[in-house]
Amino acid sequence: MTASPSGLGQWREAAAARLRIARQWPAAGAGWSAVALALSVSRGVLPVVFAIAVSTTVGRIGPVLHGTARPAGVWWPLAVAGAALIAAQLAEAAQKAVAEQLSRRVDGHMYRRLIQASLSTREITPLEDPAVLDELGEAGHELRFAFRTPGAAYAGLIALVGPYTQVAGFTVVVAVVLGPWAAAVMLAVVLLFRHGQRGGLRRYARVIRDVAALRRESRYLRGLAMGPAAAKELRVFGLTGWLTERYRQVYRRALAPVWAERRRIYLRPYLVYTAVGLVGVAAVLALAGVRAADGAYDLAALALVLQAVLALIRLGEFYPDSDTQTQYGMNAETAITAFEQAMARYPEPADRGRAGPPATAAPAIDFTGVRFGYPGATAPVVDGLDLHIPAGRCTALVGVNGAGKTTLVKLLARLYSPDAGAVRADGVDLADLPARDWQRRIAVVFQDFVRYELSVAANIGFGAVEHLDDRAGIRRAAEAAGLLDTLDALPDGLDTLLSRAYDGGVDLSGGQWQRIAIARALFALYHGSTVLVLDEPTAALDVRAEAEFFARFAELTRGRTTVLISHRLSSVRLADRIVLLDGGRVVEQGSHDELMAAGGRYAAMFTLQAERFAEDGADRGTDEGAGPLAQRVG
Numbered sequence: 073m074t075a076s077p078s079g080l081g082q083w084r085e086a087a088a089a090r091l092r093i094a095r096q097w098p099a100a101g102a103g104w105s106a107v108a109l110a111l112s113v114s115r116g117v118l119p120v121v122f123a124i125a126v127s128t129t130v131g132r133i134g135p136v137l138h139g140t141a142r143p144a145g146v147w148w149p150l151a152v153a154g155a156a157l158i159a160a161q162l163a164e165a166a167q168k169a170v171a172e173q174l175s176r177r178v179d180g181h182m183y184r185r186l187i188q189a190s191l192s193t194r195e196i197t198p199l200e201d202p203a204v205l206d207e208l209g210e211a212g213h214e215l216r217f218a219f220r221t222p223g224a225a226y227a228g229l230i231a232l233v234g235p236y237t238q239v240a241g242f243t244v245v246v247a248v249v250l251g252p253w254a255a256a257v258m259l260a261v262v263l264l265f266r267h268g269q270r271g272g273l274r275r276y277a278r279v280i281r282d283v284a285a286l287r288r289e290s291r292y293l294r295g296l297a298m299g300p301a302a303a304k305e306l307r308v309f310g311l312t313g314w315l316t317e318r319y320r321q322v323y324r325r326a327l328a329p330v331w332a333e334r335r336r337i338y339l340r341p342y343l344v345y346t347a348v349g350l351v352g353v354a355a356v357l358a359l360a361g362v363r364a365a366d367g368a369y370d371l372a373a374l375a376l377v378l379q380a381v382l383a384l385i386r387l388g389e390f391y392p393d394s395d396t397q398t399q400y401g402m403n404a405e406t407a408i409t410a411f412e413q414a415m416a417r418y419p420e421p422a423d424r425g426r427a428g429p430p431a432t433a434a435p436a437i438d439f440t441g442v443r444f445g446y447p448g449a450t451a452p453v454v455d456g457l458d459l460h461i462p463a464g465r466c467t468a469l470v471g472v473n474g475a476g477k478t479t480l481v482k483l484l485a486r487l488y489s490p491d492a493g494a495v496r497a498d499g500v501d502l503a504d505l506p507a508r509d510w511q512r513r514i515a516v517v518f519q520d521f522v523r524y525e526l527s528v529a530a531n532i533g534f535g536a537v538e539h540l541d542d543r544a545g546i547r548r549a550a551e552a553a554g555l556l557d558t559l560d561a562l563p564d565g566l567d568t569l570l571s572r573a574y575d576g577g578v579d580l581s582g583g584q585w586q587r588i589a590i591a592r593a594l595f596a597l598y599h600g601s602t603v604l605v606l607d608e609p610t611a612a613l614d615v616r617a618e619a620e621f622f623a624r625f626a627e628l629t630r631g632r633t634t635v636l637i638s639h640r641l642s643s644v645r646l647a648d649r650i651v652l653l654d655g656g657r658v659v660e661q662g663s664h665d666e667l668m669a670a671g672g673r674y675a676a677m678f679t680l681q682a683e684r685f686a687e688d689g690a691d692r693g694t695d696e697g698a699g700p701l702a703q704r705v706g
């Protein structure tokens with residue numbers, strides 16, 4: 073969040089925000105905008121016409137009652153008043169309908185801007201920056217709940233033309249009847265009241281923006297309480313009370329400055345502006361009274377000026393069709409613009425794109441002197457890392473939690489760039505390759521892979537999205553990942569939707585989902601990826617499934633440069649080369665046999681795991697319990 077400007081800066085900022093909202097007319101549609109504007113102007117003019125017609129009627133009733141004028145003299149102004157009243161009602165209803173249309177169109181455009189900006193960066197760094205996330209949260213929240221959106225601000229801005237036309241109309245009426253000074257006083261009173269309203273609202277909205285981080289937390293807590301994701305844990309761990317209390321505290325902390333500010337920004341200005349305004353109004357009314365007493369005015373003029381003054385006082389108040397919509401909707405638009413600018417400004421290393429992707433079927437990869445730290449972190453995760461990953465072979469990365477294994481995968485996939493040093497494929501610096509070209513060469517099963525709420529075919533086909541229609545390839549990948557039985561049981565086979573949120577959709581078990589992620593990576597290999605990265609690919613698989621997967625591992629990955637990350641050292645021993653990382657550095661490397669013979673840390677870790685599994689099997693006293701795992705590790 074940026075610091076709040078003051079004085080002139082605030083006005084300039086508010087004017088710029090209004091201009092940006094007004095510039096949404098192409099998205100809203102010029103035709104619809106013109107209709108809304110015409111309706112708004114008519115809603116401003118018709119009440120003035122009504123007031124004039126009613127005053128004329130009042131002025132003519134006396135002569136008609138005394139028989140000095142014909143009744144027809146009353147009927148036509150009365151008819152005009154009635155017509156103006158009906159037309160104003162119709163215009164109001166029509167404007168509400170058109171406003172909704174405008175609002176939807178502009179918000180659709182805003183959503184597209186937001187999505188485009190979110191997906192605009194090659195790296196994921198900005199989407200982990202809290203300041204950028206606050207802007208995204210603000211913008212996304214208002215849009216998601218169709219609440220005080222930029223679209224509502226656009227419609228509100230047009231609706232604002234109505235009351236201001238009325239102000240102009242009634243001010244002219246006062247000027248004509250009472251004179252320019254009275255009109256000037258009334259106009260000043262209206263603008264003073266409006267300034268109080270809008271200024272308070274603006275400052276109030278700014279305070280709300282300043283507590284964006286707390287509001288983000290309160291939204292997160294609300295989501296936890298109301299969504300299915302945490303429903304199980306909240307109950308089993310008895311967290312419901314804690315969550316309720318925490319939500320209450322965060323909500324209060326977010327609202328405390330808002331409440332304090334509300335008293336400050338509304339009460340004092342309200343008292344001052346009301347006092348000044350009332351003096352002005354009283355003076356104008358007194359002038360009207362004196363003139364009427366002097367016989368300078370007839371009944372029609374007095375009725376007209378009284379209506380005009382009362383209408384102007386009312387027009388100094390809050391406009392429910394415009395005020396909150398424009399203020400908060402402009403904030404949402406400002407947040408979208410700030411988010412776009414933050415994403416565009418993010419210091420993303422240039423995509424030098426000077427080289428073509430490596431020509432070889434499977435490149436060798438080298439990390440040379442790589443240093444990298446996450447944005448905002450005090451220490452780098454890797455510093456001076458040198459690592460060679462041979463072409464067409466399987467290299468396993470092992471190490472304790474937090475050793476930096478997944479970070480290396482992110483650097484390899486160019487989701488982040490090293491702060492120093494280089495990652496090279498066949499000697500070409502990845503920074504010299506167009507990112508997308510390189511990313512097509514990599515198939516990754518991430519530890520936290522995505523479960524797309526789409527069909528099985530899409531979930532697998534996303535490995536090579538240009539080949540989504542390759543049903544045979546998708547089926548082959550599913551079979552290789554051991555999914556055939558699952559597919560056969562699904563109601564629509566590959567077309568089954570993997571989400572219970574849809575009719576006919578199903579959900580899969582954790583292990584079945586993991587096989588889908590594996591199938592996705594295999595499908596990418598079928599369509600040109602040459603580097604396969606598997607980050608804990610079998611963590612959710614049962615023992616038999618894991619054994620089956622690794623039995624076919626050599627066949628599935630043959631000829632690819634493969635990186636396998638796993639804490640199960642029994643699986644890792646299959647790799648051609650094992651690299652033990654600690655604190656972002658390579659501490660041991662070699663084949664399983666070499667590392668065991670060296671008797672270092674890998675050997676100790678492996679022996680510990682093997683002993684544990686052997687004991688586990690012996691304790692249970694069954695061949696089955698000790699069987700597969702003990703065999704594989706022992």
Ligand SMILES: Nc1ncnc2c1ncn2[C@@H]1O[C@H](COP(=O)(O)OP(=O)(O)OP(=O)(O)O)[C@@H](O)[C@H]1O
Nearest residue numbers: 200446449453471472473474475476477478479480
């Ligand atoms: N997005 C992030 N922002 C900031 N720090 C991060 C981020 N991701 C990881 N880290 C930090 O980087 C370090 C290395 O994390 P990394 O995920 O690479 O470890 P790992 O070896 O894969 O661990 P594990 O075995 O638990 O999966 C950790 O200290 C972690 O806290």
